[in-house]
Amino acid sequence: MRVTSSNGLRHEHAAFRDPAAGRVHLRVAWALMRPLARAVDWSPLAIAASLIVSVAALVPPGEPLGPVPALALLRTAALLLGAAAGFALVDAMSASTGAVPVPRWVRQWARTVIALSAAGLVWAATYAIVAARIVPGVAVTLPGLAVEAAVCMLVGSAGAATAVRRHPGRQAALGGAVAQLAAYAATLITGAGVWPALGDKHWDVTHAWWLAALPLPLLVLVAVHRDVR
Structure with a gap:
């Protein structure tokens, strides 16, 4: 049975109330980046990146990429990379009920930053490939897709x-x-308007809703990254 202690929560809340404590945790998180980067299981992200590059390579050299497959590639890449990045959050230390030198929430946020940074770089590279090979005259709108x-x-x-x-x-x-x-599946139920085509007249409005939804998974991460001891 997992017992949740208030000690971890007190330390976590103190980091937000006390700027000095917050700076200490930031320095600790920064120092953890290199060892955590070595400890992270990169194989799912590597497989996802390889698959995305392989699909992009299916377009014959010299032939332009149509807007429909271009959007499909970018959106599939985001979904695959998001799922693969989750494997970086597996932390063997989180199952321990003993004392650990670094709070769980610091370790998990460091892992999250590492994984999402890598996933973001792969997606950005995919976008660059798509933008370079898209049919002439079709603009691949970066802000909305990002x-x-x-x-x-x-x-x-x-x-x-x-x-x-x-x-x-x-x-x-x-x-x-x-x-x-x-x-x-939820977006498909609500209708195709959630995933607008390039040049769609509702593109800006739809992506304003996407932007409004951005804090929701962040709030979930804030809640679940808390210490569990």
Whole structure:
């Protein structure tokens, strides 16, 4: 049985109330980046990135990429990368009830930043490929697509973080894929307008709603990254 102590919460809340404590935790998180980057399971992200690049390579060299496959590639990339990034949140130390030198929430946020930064770089590279190969005269609107990608990746990370908090182990990271699938199914139920085509007259309005949804998975991450001891 997992027992939740108030000590971790007190330390976490103190970091927000006390600027000095917050700076200490930031320095600790920064110092953790390199060892955590080595400890993270990169294989799911590597597989997702390889798959995305392979799909992009299916377009014959010299031939332009149509707007429909271009959007499909970018959106699929965001979903795959978001689900894959969740595997970086598996932390063997989180299952321990003993004292650890660094609070769980610091470790998990550091892992989240590492994973989402890597996923974001892969998506940005995919966008650059698509923008370079899109049919002439078709603009690939970066701000709207970037917001879509950010929401998709955060939903995957939030789903994985929720599962990892309750069930330690690599298989719990599949919660990210489950969250992605559930969110995608929900958008299909609401109608095709959630995923507008390039040049759609409702593009800006739709992505204003995407931007409004961005804090929701972040709030989930704030809640589930808390210490569990």
